[in-house]
Amino acid sequence: MHLSDALGDPARAGGASRYALPPDRRIGMSERKADQSGQSTVEFGASALVLVLLLFGLIDLGRVFYFDVGLEGATREGARQASWFEPSTGTNPFLYDTAIKSAVDGILTKSGLPNSVLQNPGATCPATSDGNAAFNPPYSDSTYPATINSPLLYICYANTPGLDLASAPADNSFKGTDVNVVLVMGFGFASGLMEGIFGNSIHIVANTHMTVGGY
Template structure:
């Protein structure tokens, strides 16, 4: 004998909606991380360009942070090698930048380290 199937669609919706929401928020988190990565790469190129043109370390760090307005300045880490006194024409300057991104999806927090630290390395020749 078949019983009533009145609540079947509601149960199926409840089960599938949870999975769809995790997928949707995972896509949104991935977009946030990718945007932050692109911003960090751009800021690293801008900073390395200033360093290759003879800027001081303070100017390089200021340019890196100014080129990434969507990032929190206090969390952006900028490392410049070699220092401005050691740079000479024809050598290479390296700008390393790191930035932590917090993950908001609970399942991704178990898979990826939280905060997820992004790294950017840019090398340019000193002119």
């Protein structure tokens, strides 16, 4: 149904609506839409940057936890090997550097880490930053490697710096003494974004004490 124009209203040429906005108002609304679009782009970019940082942060958090568990398991296996007592011979057949390192490296490999770098006989007990006599963390910065994700191995026998066992003792003279297997590593981040916040790496450490067996 077609209704004619109201009385007194001018005829609408070409059927144009009498409610159409003036040209100047249409231009103003277009400019506001463009401004809002630009603001949304900036907000999305800022949000995306935060999300990327969170993503890489979660990735690195998972990696450092995984590597830390691997280091703990490796030191525990090394100390267990060192403390083993063989009743039939009355000796500790694995209480020496190479046997302990082999046990440690076996766990490191399963954790996706390279073999350890043995610091014995040069530095057997790592230098502590608080001076504790049990040679537990925290350790001085010089203890940690400059190369990232490359663990260093210290084997501290009887809490005695400088004491080293290149071969197993022929007797059970070390029974009841402490063996402290220590791994230190500089953990490298997966992204350069995290390096810009925390530096090139962070220090992670694991150590396990066990008593050498015997009777």
